[in-house]
Amino acid sequence: MNIVVCMKQVPDTTEVKIDPVTGTLIREGIPSIINPDDKSGLEAALVLKERVGAKVTVLSMGPPQADLALREALAMGADEAVLLSDRAFGGADTWATSTTIAAALRKLGFDLIICGRQAIDGDTAQVGPQIAEHLSLPQVSYVSELELAGDSVVVKRTFEDGYQRIKVKLPCLLTTLKDMNSPRYMSVAGIFDAYKKDVQVWGLADIVVDEANIGLKGSPTRVKKSFTKGAKSAGKVYEVDPKEGARIIVEALKEKFVI
Amino acid sequence: MDFQTDKEHSLLQTMLKDFAETEVKPLAKEVDEKEAFPVETVKKMARFGMMGMPFPKEVGGAGGDNLGYVMAVEAMSKVCGTTGVILSAHTSLCAAPIYEYGTPEQKQKYLPALARGEKLGAFGLTEPNAGTDAAGQQTTAVLDGDHYVLNGSKLFITNAGYADVYIVFAMTDRSKGTRGISAFIVESDMPGFSIGKKEEKMGIRGSSTCELIFENVKVPAANLLGKEGGGFGIAMKTLDGGRIGIAAQALGLAQGAIDETVAYVKERKQFGKSIAQFQNTQFQLADMQAKTDAARLLVYKAACNKDARLPYSVEAATAKLFASETAMEVTTKAVQLHGGYGYTREYPVERMMRDAKITEIYEGTSEVQRMVISATMLK
Numbered sequence: 244m245n246i247v248v249c250m251k252q253v254p255d256t257t258e259v260k261i262d263p264v265t266g267t268l269i270r271e272g273i274p275s276i277i278n279p280d281d282k283s284g285l286e287a288a289l290v291l292k293e294r295v296g297a298k299v300t301v302l303s304m305g306p307p308q309a310d311l312a313l314r315e316a317l318a319m320g321a322d323e324a325v326l327l328s329d330r331a332f333g334g335a336d337t338w339a340t341s342t343t344i345a346a347a348l349r350k351l352g353f354d355l356i357i358c359g360r361q362a363i364d365g366d367t368a369q370v371g372p373q374i375a376e377h378l379s380l381p382q383v384s385y386v387s388e389l390e391l392a393g394d395s396v397v398v399k400r401t402f403e404d405g406y407q408r409i410k411v412k413l414p415c416l417l418t419t420l421k422d423m424n425s426p427r428y429m430s431v432a433g434i435f436d437a438y439k440k441d442v443q444v445w446g447l448a449d450i451v452v453d454e455a456n457i458g459l460k461g462s463p464t465r466v467k468k469s470f471t472k473g474a475k476s477a478g479k480v481y482e483v484d485p486k487e488g489a490r491i492i493v494e495a496l497k498e499k500f501v502i
Numbered sequence: 503m504d505f506q507t508d509k510e511h512s513l514l515q516t517m518l519k520d521f522a523e524t525e526v527k528p529l530a531k532e533v534d535e536k537e538a539f540p541v542e543t544v545k546k547m548a549r550f551g552m553m554g555m556p557f558p559k560e561v562g563g564a565g566g567d568n569l570g571y572v573m574a575v576e577a578m579s580k581v582c583g584t585t586g587v588i589l590s591a592h593t594s595l596c597a598a599p600i601y602e603y604g605t606p607e608q609k610q611k612y613l614p615a616l617a618r619g620e621k622l623g624a625f626g627l628t629e630p631n632a633g634t635d636a637a638g639q640q641t642t643a644v645l646d647g648d649h650y651v652l653n654g655s656k657l658f659i660t661n662a663g664y665a666d667v668y669i670v671f672a673m674t675d676r677s678k679g680t681r682g683i684s685a686f687i688v689e690s691d692m693p694g695f696s697i698g699k700k701e702e703k704m705g706i707r708g709s710s711t712c713e714l715i716f717e718n719v720k721v722p723a724a725n726l727l728g729k730e731g732g733g734f735g736i737a738m739k740t741l742d743g744g745r746i747g748i749a750a751q752a753l754g755l756a757q758g759a760i761d762e763t764v765a766y767v768k769e770r771k772q773f774g775k776s777i778a779q780f781q782n783t784q785f786q787l788a789d790m791q792a793k794t795d796a797a798r799l800l801v802y803k804a805a806c807n808k809d810a811r812l813p814y815s816v817e818a819a820t821a822k823l824f825a826s827e828t829a830m831e832v833t834t835k836a837v838q839l840h841g842g843y844g845y846t847r848e849y850p851v852e853r854m855m856r857d858a859k860i861t862e863i864y865e866g867t868s869e870v871q872r873m874v875i876s877a878t879m880l881k
């Protein structure tokens with residue numbers, strides 16, 4: 244079985260600083276990590292590899308520095324790594340990104356594609372589902388458990404207030420949640436092997452893709468404004484009985500024209 | 503000359519830090535207070551290839567090198583000195599001499615299990631009357647047919663009681679002095695071999711330090727390590743390597759104490775401002791870090807020499823001397839900068855200070871290191 248895990252390298256912080264002038268992320272000085280949802284997806288793939296045997300390929304799109312995230316994946320136990328890196332891919336929104344990655348997946352071949360639910364720097368949760376659409380694949384998002392059942396996978400799709408158990412036939416695409424497992428550490432042997440292996444770097448010339456749908460030019464999304472949320476004030480505390488409490492709340496909501 | 507950490511080792515450091523912070527640090531206080539040997543941590547280190555770091559994959563190792571190994575000892579010791587020395591004694595003092603001096607059969611029998619961490623290793627040289635003067639061995643080994651019979655005892659043996667494989671030194675011919683000492687691979691379950699008194703120590707309290715007792719222990723002749731009479735050379739060479747490990751332990755303790763202190767001085771307020779804003783604090787921290795960085799270069803240099811198969815005896819002695827004395831000085835200053843709190847068990851720096859002291863003593867005291875270094879200078 245061929246499993247491809249799509250990964251993004253992201254800044255290691257949930258409080259990403261944004262340049263107030265350009266509205267883009269300030270990446271300098273922030274260490275980069277494998278996006279947590281993706282890393283759990285990789286762990287799930289590696290568990291499947293151990294149980295039933297599989298080839299696990301990690302695929303990422305990003306600048307040359309994203310090589311580090313792929314080496315980490317190799318050191319955890321992935322078999323092969325591909326980095327999509329080309330100036331032509333730069334500035335991509337989710338549409339252009341998913342178009343590019345789908346093209347690479349067509350070239351790679353797959354039985355199962357695993358993407359993290361969403362990246363901690365963009366939080367769109369769009370790329371995984373869009374890839375499935377480009378490739379006309381069945382997809383299940385928010386996966387927290389995964390088991391192989393013949394030519395299908397049985398997954399648990401988790402919501403805030405419940406879950407679904409879904410059987411889906413391969414080939415398919417899953418998006419995984421970081422809480423589904425604790426990703427293993429890299430092994431020492433894996434680390435020393437990771438740099439003996441080859442990370443394939445694919446550019447525009449290496450994939451078949453419509454150039455009108457990639458990179459900044461192929462991105463329909465326009466960012467109007469990016470800003471950091473202001474700090475919340477401390478709030479007021481009333482120690483009153485429930486009836487009086489309800490009255491205060493209703494009054495406050497009216498004051499703000501909420502009701 | 504290249505002082506940059508290469509990509510492999512840089513990735514390794516990321517993994518080691520992650521492992522140490524998550525798996526080792528939370529247990530360090532309890533390991534110390536309860537003198538609890540961290541059995542589970544050793545198993546986890548084994549699972550990720552840390553117990554056989556510098557050995558090739560063919561013998562069960564991780565296919566890494568000595569630089570990676572000292573980085574591992576450093577990273578563990580930064581958060582727990584006990585864990586650092588368990589790793590160091592196992593790798594440098596037991597697996598390494600078997601790898602260096604073992605016959606193909608001995609390597610095949612013992613190395614894979616040691617390198618994979620399925621078995622733990624130890625080293626028995628010191629005796630009640632043979633410490634720095636290692637030549638004063640009283641333990642004897644007498645050849646009797648196809649085996650040697652060992653009698654005597656060893657003292658202050660790291661990993662004793664938890665180790666499965668011991669490198670033990672004994673006199674096979676007292677008339678020859680140091681040339682009458684031989685090395686043996688002894689298994690923990692060989693009849694007549696027992697563990698004696700467990701030491702109660704100032705620091706590295708979770709590490710097991712005990713007496714070894716040999717009463718007519720029959721050790722197969724096939725377990726003679728190296729040649730008969732070649733034991734003293736093996737012991738000295740093995741300790742050269744071990745010193746790099748202990749130097750790395752000292753380095754880790756020093757950096758760990760600095761990291762704790764940097765966090766503390768930013769929080770602690772006196773006279774209306776954080777103590778980090780006082781110039782005394784700033785200058786102390788700068789001195790602590792400068793010395794620790796210098797120690798790191800010496801430790802890494804010694805490890806790189808060993809990896810390159812260059813002489814490393816003097817480099818190891820220099821690294822151990824400087825790193826251990828730096829560790830003692832830095833941890834003492836760390837306690838001072840913590841003030842009264844530093845003297846309590848609420849903060850880890852008092853443990854680090856207690857752990858640091860032993861690095862000036864074991865695997866060759868600072869005085870022995872000075873002898874090694876100056877002997878080369880005056881030759």
